Amino acid sequence: MMFRTRVLTAIALAAGLAGCAREGELVVDQGVGITAVLSSCPAVGIPNYTGDVTTFRGAGDQSFANLDITASMTNLRSTCNDSTDKVYTEATFDVHARRADVRGSRSVTLPYFVTVLQGGSAVVTKRVGEVTLNFADGQERATASGKAGSFVDRAAASLPEDIREQITRRRRAGDPEAALDPLAAPEVRAAIARTRFEMLIGFQLTEEQLAYNATR
Numbered sequence: 049m050m051f052r053t054r055v056l057t058a059i060a061l062a063a064g065l066a067g068c069a070r071e072g073e074l075v076v077d078q079g080v081g082i083t084a085v086l087s088s089c090p091a092v093g094i095p096n097y098t099g100d101v102t103t104f105r106g107a108g109d110q111s112f113a114n115l116d117i118t119a120s121m122t123n124l125r126s127t128c129n130d131s132t133d134k135v136y137t138e139a140t141f142d143v144h145a146r147r148a149d150v151r152g153s154r155s156v157t158l159p160y161f162v163t164v165l166q167g168g169s170a171v172v173t174k175r176v177g178e179v180t181l182n183f184a185d186g187q188e189r190a191t192a193s194g195k196a197g198s199f200v201d202r203a204a205a206s207l208p209e210d211i212r213e214q215i216t217r218r219r220r221a222g223d224p225e226a227a228l229d230p231l232a233a234p235e236v237r238a239a240i241a242r243t244r245f246e247m248l249i250g251f252q253l254t255e256e257q258l259a260y261n262a263t264r
Contacts, residue, residue, distance in 0.1 A: 089128035090245035098250025119145035
């Protein structure tokens with residue numbers, strides 16, 4: 049799938065979660081220099097090379113003289129409600145655009161994608177939305193806002209009880225496991241990876257637009 053390939057090659061989000069733990073989250077700190085916060089809420093971000101889009105007036109000419117519209121996605125903010133079996137995340141963002149020809153009023157509609165990844169690679173859902181920018185006659189810049197939402201199964205985003213117990217089990221001094229990182233066990237790493245979700249938002253780009261962003 050072209051979209052999946054693009055996400056996998058463009059994504060630069062570290063799935064690790066940062067910040068203060070909230071009620072209901074699992075906090076791991078076993079005194080071995082490892083601290084992890086696991087939440088059922090997905091990480092939210094814009095993959096590399098998908099937060100900008102450039103269009104040209106004529107096909108096959110990507111010169112400055114042929115430039116039409118440039119736009120950037122910014123101010124991404126999100127909220128998460130994880131109090132039910134379906135964890136709902138809502139994100140808002142702004143789009144700032146600039147046009148080369150300011151003559152006349154004009155409306156420009158740009159598509160954007162919203163996708164949920166599990167374990168850093170598996171595409172769970174994907175939707176495409178649109179944001180419309182309105183330029184007044186003589187106006188060079190325009191701004192619009194967009195919103196997106198997604199659901200994640202709470203059970204899929206939660207660690208199995210046996211893995212939670214393996215991570216949080218108290219280790220006494222002298223115990224052979226006391227000096228070992230509980231998160232380093234292959235079965236623990238795999239379980240954590242399966243419970244990590246990401247909600248990614250970016251412009252729905254053509255292959256040419258993505259290549260332009262990657263090389264400019």
